[in-house]
């Protein structure tokens with residue numbers, strides 16, 4: 001092992017997809033944007049296909065094309081209106097579009113081509129989506145045009161923290177689409193968090209990201225059978241004896257309170273391991289937690305191994321389980337040290353770390 005490896009567990013993805021399918025009883029649309037939340041887009045599509053997932057959601061036309069290259073017959077939903085310069089590319093690669101602006105819908109109609117579209121309603125997120133009062137006009141415009149209306153959707157702002165707010169959005173969504181013919185229409189409103197408690201069968205597809213990758217985030221207690229997919233392991237690359245009163249790494253941010261053995265491992269923020277992991281962060285070496293002892297640098301981290309029996313090349317667990325299975329560092333732990341969210345930790349894991357598939 002030279003630097004670090006990201007181990008990606010194939011069977012845990014299948015386990016998670018199965019749990020989500022059984023729980024939601026809806027068509028799964030796997031969100032694979034941002035390199036499948038850092039896990040590898042091709043890997044995610046290839047394995048989800050084996051499980052029977054047909055729908056994938058992406059944030060860019062490029063990502064959509066990557067999905068189609070792996071799984072030509074898949075349906076790929078672009079989650080936001082792209083630049084109009086991409087329309088030819090979208091047609092050629094048969095991508096589904098999320099639409100909400102009249103000017104964009106007009107531009108699609110002007111092409112005379114049959115794009116598949118999903119009309120998005122803003123029910124409270126206030127990011128993308130048509131205002132509910134504009135929905136009827138846009139709906140009529142689309143169904144009387146060359147466009148094919150495949151789905152109607154929305155997105156929740158507080159699905160992971162506030163069930164009441166989410167219910168309000170659902171009510172507004174249902175009221176807005178009350179008078180229209182929903183035959184063969186895909187209705188998709190949920191992300192991972194709400195998928196686990198919004199079990200209404202009036203919706204028939206769910207866009208799942210973080211839960212499929214094994215991170216449980218929801219506002220409601222439930223049976224959790226999700227398994228983490230990503231583990232990050234590296235190795236001890238340097239050992240040094242330092243005296244009480246010394247300080248290591250940039251900024252000399254922490255003075256050692258005792259004579260210490262300091263280990264270095266070749267992973268840093270250039271690999272996506274976040275800079276703010278110091279001072280709260282830890283790694284696991286030989287089944288013991290070791291505290292970070294200086295600032296994270298671009299290519300290295302430093303940690304205190306004074307109380308652990310170690311040698312150069314010993315394995316360092318940055319994310320995942322200790323060898324004896326008794327200790328764990330989760331994505332949520334790293335997010336907490338960094339005062340950020342789990343999505344950011346996963347999506348930032350860079351391509352510099354080699355991904356290795358395990359069963």
Ligand SMILES: Cc1ncc(COP(=O)(O)O)c(C=O)c1O
Pocket residue numbers: 031079155190191192193207208209210211
């Ligand atoms: C529109 C939309 N739907 C679904 C998702 C999936 O969210 P989650 O990862 O919480 O399941 C996202 C994620 O950013 C999104 O932007």
